[in-house]
Amino acid sequence: MTTPAPITTQFDLAEKFPGTVSADARPGYAGWIVAPEKLTEVAIFIRDELGYDLLSSVTGVDYLAEGLMEIVYHVYKTSGGPALVFKAQLPRLDPVKVASLTPVWLGAELQEREIWDLYGIHFENHPDLRRILMWEGFDGHPMRKDWKEAFYDDEVKPFKSRWPEGKHAFAEDRSPFGDNVSFEAGFDPEKWTATDPEEALYATLKKYKTVVKDGIATDHILVNMGPQHPSTHGVFRAVVMLDGENVVSLKPVMGYLHRNHEKIGERNTFLQNMPYTDRLDYFNSMSNNWPYAMAVEKMMGIQVTERAEYIRVIMAELSRIQNHMILIGMLMNDLGAYFTPALYAFEERELILDIFEAASGSRMMCNYHRFGGVVRDVPAEALQKLKDLVFERLPGKIDEFDRLLSENEIFVSRLKGIGYLSPEDAIRTSMTGPMLRASGIPYDIRRADPYSVYDRFDFNVAVRYNGDLYDRYLIRIDEMRESIKILEQALRQMPEGPVMSVKPTYQVKVPAGEAYGRIESPKGELGFYVVSNGKPNPYRYHVRAPSFINLTSLEMTCVNEKIADFVAILGAVDIVLGELDR
């Protein structure tokens, strides 16, 4: 078993920047603390001199008792290796301010907006600092530790009102306004006037000018796609400025499925978060559980049994196959090949879900991982079916997909050369997963920073070099084939044995500290940043969602393309709203 490499830094930043950078000395923590005023300078050094070109995750933590707000950055090298973690600590005064790192890593853009929205930390020089998940005009920054929601019951779970005097009461009856809303004392809805929450949004799109083309005065037009639109795969919304049919500028608008995952996650106990992670990327609950389990296992310092590691790998790879199949099917739907490929994909998906259901009890919300292993072994019957699928059915089906679509001229002409993303831009905007690899960067966490037992398998990192939609399609086919390879090896090597290394319990003890667990999920790098203060609940629980961060490059890839291609470009990013909005 290989434990993921501990978060260390080879280079002594404190020595290089005396007085500016110091090692994080809190027990259980690692990384560097950078003085906020020098943040940009240090960041540029880390990027240019040390070569950490990929900004993976940025998040805030509210240390209420210490009177500090902290921003945590995880950066990686696309050539592989562990993370470099650095943090900026800001006094918790109003307004909390820090320099934006968007000029250094463009990938910080959406993440900093999220921190502004949820924590109220102001990023100076950010190109577009607006709320992102909540609407403009919402009262408060909800992730702050002293902010309470309308249905607030208790600081942490388990709530005392449930047992032993657990008379049932609806949360609605408890809250003063009789619903999940709260208003300031003295708020008068009659005097409140609706300001247009969209004004700031529209202002950020390139202002249209009336130009005269061929003697005709021409305007740009603004089109709202979503939140209810068949092409947006859920409740995503994009506001597009069009010149004729060409996209001039575009802004993603999200938050329509913001379910307050992180706020709830910090009230939950460690174990209680497990089923919630299922509901992030609801196509791949099997692989969602994993990085969270990994992060907590890291803090607890426990190992996972051999067999459980193999089961985890097998389930995650199966999940990847069905995800990519559905993605291709849905992409075809977007392009107008109405339903045939999608229906074929759903057949394979159903067969895979049957296995998930037999092993975990639910088709979609598997809730299968536990700290130290998985909840139960795969039943013999399901294991047999799994082998049948992997050895006899799925490889043929993947080839069939390949035959069905890859050479179809109409399809190829819709995809080739569309939505180009250069390798430099892909790194700059923190792309991960197939998006990054289709642009020619062979960065796959399973290889770059191996976790679990991936170092025992012989497989190739799928990579394509054209950076267009067609390559983003092909890379999914490649990856499915690689997954089959991994599955075949894993099924052959899988040892017998227990699937849990510790006694199952619903109260786990997690020592104080922080940990970041990440895997190569089908959509990209899925990471969980978890902070424990030794209590039964995580102090901070953050999800680094690939669907969310992969949208940073959306505008870049859409500009100058046709509006009809936007649909395909978005489809090929592979977003899932549960993960995007959390």
Place this chain on the structure above:
Amino acid sequence: MDTYGKGIFKGLMVTAKHFFDSYLDDIKWWGKRYYTPEGLAHRSSKDAKGIFTVQYPEEKVPVPEEFRYIPFLVYDESETGEKTIRCTSCGICAKACPPQCIWIVRGSDPNTGRPVPQPAEFTIDADICMNCGFCAEYCPFDAIKMDHDYEIASYGRNLLNKEALMKPAKYYAEIRPLNNAREEAARAEKAATKAAKA
């Protein structure tokens, strides 16, 4: 680029194969492909081709033993028809439940007022429950289990009280035979060691 349309044709061959398969497979399985357990098993096996559809509600995809839907409370029934609920109102399920949708009022003796190991009220808000199965997983008394019955759509909300939640142990043994056998064995062993000690 060679003949335009070759790729489309190649793809169409795949759809054509699917199309003919649906007839060939129907003929091969003449009469037995639908509404029979073997036919259904065939349609969800590695060899499935042709029509994939399950004719719900006339035939149903069998749910695996571990399938979980809404939890229920198990009660044992004696020969005289007396129902004893297994739950001791220890509160572990209510503590483990992630969305906190279990409410338990611990029972008390009407005479002495002292707590007794019986829930006076037990409520699960099925409109909050996330079917995670933690309650069943961590209940030390095998008293709460996950149901297999998913046909419970109704014209109103689903706030389940103790009466609505109770189902006999017989039913549990039916839907989860392996789990039940394992738990019975464990309980018998426990009882045996206890008897040996006494």
Place this chain on the structure above:
Amino acid sequence: MTPNELNSPGYDIPDDMKNVVAITTLDKIYNFGRRSSVWPLMFGLACCAIEMIAAQASRYDLARFGMEVMRPSPRQSDLMLVAGTVTKKMLPAIVRLYNQMPEPKYVIAMGACASGGGPFKEGYNVVAGIDKYLPVDVYIPGCPPTPQALVYGLIKLQEKIDGQSLKQVRWYQKGADSVEVPIPMLGPDLIDPRRIPEIKTKAAELAAAATIPNAE
């Protein structure tokens, strides 16, 4: 659906005419037509929507119930399947979609979230059940309901349609033929226009309580 189902009991049809002739009531024909061509709005909110798509797809195939035509436009649909978590930010759009649907229209709350808030009920951006705003016809518990559970719910809806009578249905009565739900507003928090006076009173009460010293 065999035409036999259309027959009203109590009429003797000669054997050789069976399956050819049916004697029935207007209500029955009307309902048969409606229940066999319920077009859902193509509208997914969260995880439950995936199971809804799965129910549409190869294995469960809603076309068997005449429900395969998922319309992305509310103007062409009869059924709003609220499949997933309703958030405050999304709510105005949902209510607007509902208002735009022509009568007769039905709402199914699919899954715990749509029925009563679900696991995310305590969240600050979550609406605890769509029935606070829209009249719900069928509730399907589960998180997520499996495709079969969903189909069962749809059959329940068909049963409900079967029970309706031309004479009594809302949309043939005099007066307004469509229910319009006032569209909620996004202020400092979600404002339900129907509850404005209530909110005002309560907020004023809170303010009064705050000014009294030692009100704790």
